[in-house]
Amino acid sequence: MSEQDKHSKTEQPTGKRISDAKEKGNIPRSRDLTSTVTLMAGIIALYVTGGFMFSTLKGSAKELLAGIATQDMTQAGVYTLMLKLLFTTTLVLAPFLLVVVVAGLVAEISQGGISTSFEKIGFDFEKLNPVQGVKRLFNKDAAVQVLKSFLKIVIVGYMAYRVMRDEVNNLIYLVDMDIGGITEFIGHISFKIVLHTCGALFILSVLDLIFVKWRFIENLKMTKQEVKDENKDSEGDPHIKGKIKQKQFEQARRRMRLIIPTADVVVTNPTHFAVALKYDRQKMAAPVVLAKGADFLAQRIKEIARESNITLVENRFLARELYAQVKEGEEIPEALYAAVAEILAYVYSLKGKI
Numbered sequence: 001m002s003e004q005d006k007h008s009k010t011e012q013p014t015g016k017r018i019s020d021a022k023e024k025g026n027i028p029r030s031r032d033l034t035s036t037v038t039l040m041a042g043i044i045a046l047y048v049t050g051g052f053m054f055s056t057l058k059g060s061a062k063e064l065l066a067g068i069a070t071q072d073m074t075q076a077g078v079y080t081l082m083l084k085l086l087f088t089t090t091l092v093l094a095p096f097l098l099v100v101v102v103a104g105l106v107a108e109i110s111q112g113g114i115s116t117s118f119e120k121i122g123f124d125f126e127k128l129n130p131v132q133g134v135k136r137l138f139n140k141d142a143a144v145q146v147l148k149s150f151l152k153i154v155i156v157g158y159m160a161y162r163v164m165r166d167e168v169n170n171l172i173y174l175v176d177m178d179i180g181g182i183t184e185f186i187g188h189i190s191f192k193i194v195l196h197t198c199g200a201l202f203i204l205s206v207l208d209l210i211f212v213k214w215r216f217i218e219n220l221k222m223t224k225q226e227v228k229d230e231n232k233d234s235e236g237d238p239h240i241k242g243k244i245k246q247k248q249f250e251q252a253r254r255r256m257r258l259i260i261p262t263a264d265v266v267v268t269n270p271t272h273f274a275v276a277l278k279y280d281r282q283k284m285a286a287p288v289v290l291a292k293g294a295d296f297l298a299q300r301i302k303e304i305a306r307e308s309n310i311t312l313v314e315n316r317f318l319a320r321e322l323y324a325q326v327k328e329g330e331e332i333p334e335a336l337y338a339a340v341a342e343i344l345a346y347v348y349s350l351k352g353k354i
Helices: 003-008 015-023 031-070 075-110 130-137 140-176 179-220 224-236 238-262 296-307 316-325 334-351
Strands: 265-268 273-278 288-294 311-314
Touching: 015 179, 031 075, 031 179, 140 179, 238 273, 238 288, 238 296, 265 296, 265 316, 265 334, 273 296, 273 316, 273 334, 288 296, 288 316, 296 311, 311 334, 316 334
Parallel strands: 265 311
Antiparallel strands: 265 273, 273 288
């Protein structure tokens, strides 16, 4: 993309453009976040179940050695012992592996789901182009990857130094420990280093995810003409048109539900048209059409009017004229003043306002 193209793409990507990109497998996600979450889950699971796993595998190994010493090493005997060891190992490792797999899936799904597109898997001959390869080595994304790798090295080194600094006074006690104690001490220090490192890497991964999402939007930005063309294409899509009409219809229904109860009268055809009118002498120069509808909407207007105790007056000519001539929110024309005034007078007399 040339610099001129980049500067011309000033508009935010439309929902369709983002959706199309994701369908092609271009989902903004941080691989570092997934690997860090998986590593943290694995370390915590190992810390919680490590003792049980070690003791179980140790017991299984002892049983295997005892079996070798006491049984005839026939093919069937060896097969039975190995099968038992394999079953025990699988049973012990299953919870740990399950935690790691679930953590990885949760991390992926939380970043936008798992892509089912095969476009990214396909072979691209452009990747064999040495010129393009050199360009990829020196672009902004490559520089960001180098920076992230450097930060990871710094984080790991600093966390190892920090933990060892806190534990340095305990090293003197190693001379009085047996092999088991020394192993436990080393495991304790290693766990602290890994846990502290994972915490720092998690923060770095969240920042990486924010950057990835920003780059994703930046790469999908559009020119003003592209936005116009896409809107034109979308409006021509019957499916999109249907959705727009449905949304407009729902908005009209919600609006009618709020505004019709404030009307003075609803003039009906009686079956095909219904027009809700309101007149406030202090605020309005002439009566105003609050809402109008034909067929189904007309029936809906009448239903809301009945629920709200609004008077319905049948006048075929006036209902047709109001529906045809006056838009919602507009005042009625002078030619209809007399007919509307007669109806309002009738309604006011029913309500005792005259």
